[in-house]
Amino acid sequence: MAHQTRLHLDGELVARARRLAVRAGQPVVDLARSRTTVSVERATLRLAGLAGADPDGIPWVNRLVDAVRGDVGIGHGVSLPVFHALAADGHSDLLALAQKAASGAVRFEVPAGAAAVRARELASASVGAGIAAVDARRVERDGLVAEIGDPPQRPWIYLIVATGDIYEDIPQAQAAARAGADVIAVIRSTGQSLLDYVPEGATREGFAGTYATGENFRLMRAALDETSVELGRYIRLTNYASGLCMPEIAALAGLNRLDMMLNDSMYGILFRDINPIRTFVDQRFSRQIHSRAGIIINTGEDNYLTTADAVEAAHTVTVSQLLNEFFAHEAGLPDELLGLGHAFEINPEVPDSFRLELAHALLARELFPDAPLKWMPPTKHMTGDVFRGYLLDGFFNLVGAMTGQGILLVGMMTEAVVTPWLSDRDLALQNVRYVMNACGGLTEDFHPPADGFIATRARVVLGEAIELLERICDDGLLNAIGVGTFGIMKRPADGGRGLDGVEEHQDGYFNPATEILEGRA
Structure with missing residues (x-):
């Protein structure tokens, strides 16, 4: 393993940790493979080209899936009933079918025999065209990176822009890129993860963020393409594929050439009280889309340390990273698309807090040498003292x-206290640039001694992570989540939002997107 000698980790212990993560995660994968959700089925219809919303703003994919579910459920998938109705009743396209279904003018059935074969062929061709469009956007990205060029250095500088108004976000995002940001994250409107539909069109009234919609994705990507050409480096765009519509947002991201998506396997469970089963089913499908689209996912382990103590709970971050790695690999994501998260969240009053941060960060780096780890700034212990905050961010950098x-991710001196001013952002970028210009190559020189504080602490955290994984293997991951193992949030498997949108596969379940994404088509 690259660079492993810096912490003198026991290679067998590292391999054991990964084996335990596979054992802990496999039952959840088996569960996800045997179920579907309303959002998985809606995402499939979005890939088939169904878009738009009714006069009340409810997307036609919701209307159509709800109609199918009312007649035959979704345990067979919606593709066979939908494309059977499309062929048998002579509807011009999916939009016309959805409109008639919403008015109650269509009844759905699961076809058999020759009718099922015909419906399967139509569905596969239609969804296949959508996935081909995702493939084309990936090729487009690769061409732009080759033509324009990547940022000249790592880490990529990641900065959040979100005013609630996409037309205000665009000039702010372009200004941030000109000031040095390599990745622009348009944070989602508060509460969108709890909506069981994706708003339609460009939006101008978000709350502490901007709604994730297909049109907002398109507008921001086009604007950042212009700025990429201007600056001579490809500016990446990030949004959030989480919540009750995780698969649909992943599909929209692939169709609109987003480059990164927040996509943690447990964030929605722990911090939005979304049902665990719903989340694991949805995240598997969404990660298959991300893999196909070449989108880097960002996981959310940093959030655990905003609720739990960052020293006492350090090993839970490592466990979650290992689980996220397994779930990602199983869904087809390679290491280079795996932006595992961790954070600088130790109380600065703790003795040796900086050395502890170094130990935890280096442990993550060495456990996942080929992953583009996402390093998150201090938030929990920001006090409003901007001088202290600026110093903390400098230590983080x-x-x-x-x-x-x-x-x-660029830390702001006013983080978690007020909404940062544009001047706060500019100062924060100056902080990053100074540190990276002055000592960006220190990673080549930093080799803590095997018997020193940093290496010893890293080995302790790895050992605690292995002990926790052993307990999870015995008790089950769903039970571990239920008793508050991660982020001290207790989320039982039968609780939370969205469980009513999950159904077990029936005999003959068919989803053309899954068939194509898993190479079975």
Whole structure:
């Protein structure tokens, strides 16, 4: 393993940790493979080209899936009933079918025999065209990166822009790129993860963020393409594929050439109280889309440390990273698309807090040497003292430089206190640039001694992670989540939002998107 000698980790212990993560995660994968959700089925119809919303703003994919579900359920998938109705009743396209279904003018059935074969062929061709469009956007990205060029250094500098108004976000995002940001994240409107539909069109009234919609994705990507040409480096765009519509947002991201998506396997469970089963089914499908689209996912382990103590719970971050790695690999994501998260969240009053941060960050770097790790700034212990906050962010940036992180989210001196001013952002970018210019190569020189504080602490955290994984293997991951193992949030498998949108596969379940994404078509 690259660079492993810096912490003197026991290779067999590392391999054991991964084997335990596979054992802990496999039952959840088996569960996800045997179920579907309303959002998985809606995402499939979006790939088939169904778009738009009714006069009340409810997307036609919701209307159509609800109509199918009312007649025959979704346990067979919606593709066979939908494309059977499309062929048998002579509807011009999916939109016309959805409109008639919403008015109650269509009844759905699961076809058999020759009718089923015909419906399967139509569905596969239609969804296949959507996935071909995702493929084309990936080729387009590769061509632009080759033509324009990547940022000259790592880590990539990641900065959040979100006013609620996409037309205000665009000039702010372009200004941020000109000031040095390599990745622009348009944070989602508060509460969107709890909506069981994706708003339609460009939006101008978000709350502490901007709604994730297909049109907002398209507008921002086009604007950042212009800025990429201007600056001579490809600017990446990030949004959030999480919540009750995770698969649909992943599909829209692939169709609109987003480059990164927040996509953690447990964030929605722990911090949005979304049902665990719904989340694991949805995240598997969404990650298959991300893999096909070449989208880097960002996981959310940093959030655990905003609720749990960052020293006592350090090993839960490592466990979650290992589980996220397994779930990602199983869904087809390679290491280079795996932006595992971690954070600089230790109380600065703790003795040796900086050395502890170094140990935790270097442990993540060495456990996942080929992953573009996402290093998150301090938030929990920001007090409103901007001088202290600026110093903390400087220490955070220094850890990122010393440990070779892949993606560095810009910390603001007013983080978690007020909405930062544009001047706060500019000062924060200056902080990053100074540290990276002054000591960005320190990762080559930083080799803590085997018997020193940093290496010893890293080995302790790895050992605690292995002990926790052993308990999870015995008790089950769903039970571990239920008793508050991660982020001290207790989320039982039968609780939370969205469980009513999950159905077990019936005999003959068919989803053309899954067939194509898993190479079975």
